[in-house]
Amino acid sequence: MSEDVQSAYQEEQNKLVSVLGEIGNQLARLRAVPVYTGHDFTEQVLEAGREERRQRLAKSEPEPYFGRMDFEEDGRSVPAPLYIGKTGLDGPDRGSLPIVIDWRAPVASLFYSFTGGEERIEYEAPEGLIGGTVHLKRNIMVRKSELERVVDTYTRGGEEPAVSDEFLLYRLGENKDNRLRDIVSTIQAEQDKIIRAEKNKALIIQGVAGSGKTTVALHRLAFLLYQYQEQVSAEKMIIFAPNGMFLDYISGVLPELGVGDIQQRTFTDWAAKLLGLESMLADPAETLDFWFGEAGGTAPGDDAPGRFKGSDRFRAMLDAAASALEASGAPELAFEAWEGKTLPYETILHWYADEYKHYSAAGRKERVLARIHRWIEMELKNVKPETLRKEHKKKAAAREKAYAKKWPDFSPLTLYKQIFGAAKDPRGVLPQEAFESIPASVLKATRKDLKDGRIREEDLPPLLYLHLLLNGIEGAERFDHIVIDEAQDFSPLQVWVLDRFVRGHSFTILGDLSQGIHAYKGVHAWEEMSDLFGGDETSYHALTRSYRSTMEIIGFANVILSGGVANAIEAVPVFRSGDKVRMIDFGSADGAAGVRAAARALRTLWNREHKTVSLLTRTQEQAEALHAALRPEFPEINLIDGSMTQYEGGLSVLPLHLSKGLEFDAVVIADAGTSNYGSSEWDAKMLYVGCTRALHELWVLHGGEVPSFLDCSGEWSETGWPEA
Known part of the structure; x- marks a missing residue:
């Protein structure tokens, strides 16, 4: 070990002892405070804050930081050493500088974006751009509170070139267990740019195998919660992954980053539960057995069921069907509660078509029927004697029930069955000529499935779309951010529907077209997704460097x-x-x-x-x-x-x-x-x-x-x- 390396190692050993001592002191003070278990709300909030700090300090103790950057801010005469960790560590006194800076903080972005050179650099802080010069960039490995490795990747004025890959290669060479790990200590500049991208855009990330795109997306969630903590919450974020095993594989990353409560689901499970159709789902293995077994070697075309049902042309058919059903919603007849007491059809139609036009079709039906019920109650008050009122009330109740049955069923599944001819259109309002271009094989197979009470994964996006058209969406159902992993396996309709469930087009959409083995249902080009958004509502990023394999x-x-x-x-x-x-x-x-x-x-x-x-x-x-x-x-x-x-x-x-x-x-x-x-x-x-x-x-x-x-x-x- 050279003298310079030995000196750096000893310097970091002394720093680690100091930091661990401060962590121990802060933990001891917090643990000395009795845990509050009473019912006073203010005290409960204070106790929750103390417990959060206890857990954060205990979690950071084995590995309090992983990097150091000596940064001389403009206007200062000497550089300040900034230590970067998974979580921040405040100084011992109120107002003192942080001992460790959270990796998501604005100044920490320098650690990832700086790759060498003596030019002045800048980072964006809440108060504006802050510039300066970097004097030292150092990777530090601490495990179980022991210093294991110190690697200087840049020294200002040094004769040796930057060796930023040395530490990265050391980490990549380690054997992996059965869980995906975080990459906080080795985030690369191109990955950091994606992680810190603005919230209200649909990010489409084409990442080659092993480029870390999944891990980048998970770190992006942690960043968004830190950067926009007043605007987003973990409970209103969701990750859509390909299967349950993959969800288990990535399950440790977010807790390791100090983030919990983010929903992690497959699209199939989420959509089927929202629609109440879990019991009708066909075994997905049937579809996989066909495409990966019997159909081996046959590349699927646009008439494959998943490709067709996820396409714009099928969405246009669904629009036509829902519009026709909605336009003919109110039955063309007056409502007669009892002899001599009639509510004109024109009045009912005015309520449905004009007064409640801002509601969904199902919502308009519900409000019109409720208003008819109130009209009956008001008219009954004018009926005397009591015996006649009871007679009219009984007759009105029966006629009200019969009248409600004349309204169409705004259930997505009912309309879907009618589109495919698996159920009759009793009122003959659907524009059948619009459905003549459904591929014959898709029409035949889907009709049989629906008659047998079975739906497949590819049916869920159009059913969910019909649900939105006919029933609308509740505010509580909206997300603050959606991550779609393996997005090349999603259809345009899936993404279009999900965009209605998220605020501000806030997406992280990631995948690899070269891994599009589910081509019978997924996209063949990213334009199929980017075209769903406006030009200023999306951004495309390509990750071409693979960190996984040799x-x-x-x-x-x-x-x-x-x-x-x-x-x-x-x-x-x-x-x-x-x-x-x-x-x-x-x-x-x-x-x-x-x-x-x-x-x-x-x-x-x-x-x-x-x-x-x-x-x-x-x-x-x-x-x-x-x-x-x-x-x-x-x-x-x-x-x-x-x-x-x-x-x-x-x-x-x-x-x-x-x-x-x-x-x-x-x-x-x-x-x-x-x-x-x-x-x-x-x-x-x-x-x-x-x-x-x-x-x-x-x-x-x-x-x-x-x-x-x-x-x-x-x-x-x-x-x-x-x-x-």
């Missing part, structure tokens, strides 16, 4: 993209080298040979002390078969399917489409031969997804011939089993 794995995956996907966005790896990708031909496509090869690969990789190793198959059926065959040798191996809500880590076997968004120390592709994968863009994207799950090692097994885009002899791979 250079060899990313290079190999890029070969798949360049050879199999037109206009693909290739990843740029960080300079982290590892083993070459191993291509292994197990010589036969029969099941026994594949099982033996998979077992040998798992055994070798697991013995290398990886924490997470996954075996990826084309279909769920293949995963189940391999799991059963491998269990005698690997009793601890986990089988993952779409119903699971937890990822346990360790050894696992799962279909490739469920691995999206996850990452593993080592990955084995079970059989990448032409018996499983054709040469379409869709097949290339699927294998790209599987390969880019690997952090450190990737083995690709195959029983003979492989697709044309899978290079077995390139610079990034080698063939055959490793030497014993």
Whole structure:
């Protein structure tokens, strides 16, 4: 260790002792205050504040900060050392400078945006732009209150160039467990720009595999809660993720950032509950089995059910249907409560069409019927004697009930059934000619589903759209911010509907078109989403640098993209080298040979002390078969399917489409031969997804011939089993 490095390490060791001492003192003072358990509201608020500080201090004690920046503000004569941490630490006295600055604070942005150079820099603070010069940028690793690493990434006037990647590569080289981690200490400049973007815009983020887009989105939520704490609340934010297992995988990031109570759901679960249709949902595995099994190699077109039902042309049909139903809402007849007492149709129509026109169709119906009921009550007061009033009241109640049944049912499901011919349109008001362009296969399959009392995932966006058109939206149902992960799998209609549920177009929409393996329902270009918003209501960001995998794995995956996907966005790896990708031909496509090869690969990789190793198959059926065959040798191996809500880590076997968004120390592709994968863009994207799950090692097994885009002899791979 050089003298300069030793001096820096000792300086930081002394600082850590001082900071830990202050944390201990503040904790001791707070813990000395008796916990208030009474009913006085003011005291309850004070106690809540004390408890929040107790928890924050206890959480920061093992790792109070991760970075230091010496910044000389304009007008000052000496630089001030600023320590950056996950949470801020106030000084011991009121009015004293903070000891540790919260990473979300404006001045902390310098730590992420500054990448070297001696020019003057600026950051935006509430009081305006503040400029100055950076003298030192230092990464510091503290674990369990012990100083482990000190890396100077910039020293003003120093002869050595900035080494900003050294600390990043050290963190990336660590093995991962079964949870996604925060990246506060290693946020890169392009990621920080997204995290700190203004709230009221729809951010569309195209991020290559391993670019950290999911983690960036989670950190953005934490930033928004800090920056706009008077305008947003955690309870009014929601993350839409692809499945329950992925939600479990990311579940630790927000609590680690000190953020709780943000809703985390799948779109299917959220929409089905809002519509009250949970019991009608078909098993999503049926759809996946078709597209990833029987239909393997056939790229879906715009007439695929999900693509069509999520399109603008279908939305126009829904608009026409809802408008026709709403326009004909009031039955064309007067209401006669009893003989001689009639409410004219013109009066009822005036109420419906004019006085309540600002309400939804269902709301207008409800208010008109309530007003008719009040009219009956008022007229009954004028009826005498009492015996006649009772007679009229009984007759009016029966006629009121019968009259209400003549109004249309403004239920989204009822109208949806009528559109597809699964239920009659009793009043004949729907413009059937508008629905003639529904693809015949979609019409036939959907009609059968609806008659059988079954709806599929692709039916939820149009049903939710009809719900908005017919019933409106309650203020309590609106969100302050929505995150859509794996957004390439969402349809334009899904996003259009969700925009009605969020204030100010406040979205973080993230995905990767190169991982669009659910092309039967998702978008093929980001313009399909950006066109939903005005030009000043959205911004597009591209994250092209991959931090997950080694250079060899990313290079190999890029070969798949360049050879199999037109206009693909290739990843740029960080300079982290590892083993070459191993291509292994197990010589036969029969099941026994594949099982033996998979077992040998798992055994070798697991013995290398990886924490997470996954075996990826084309279909769920293949995963189940391999799991059963491998269990005698690997009793601890986990089988993952779409119903699971937890990822346990360790050894696992799962279909490739469920691995999206996850990452593993080592990955084995079970059989990448032409018996499983054709040469379409869709097949290339699927294998790209599987390969880019690997952090450190990737083995690709195959029983003979492989697709044309899978290079077995390139610079990034080698063939055959490793030497014993």
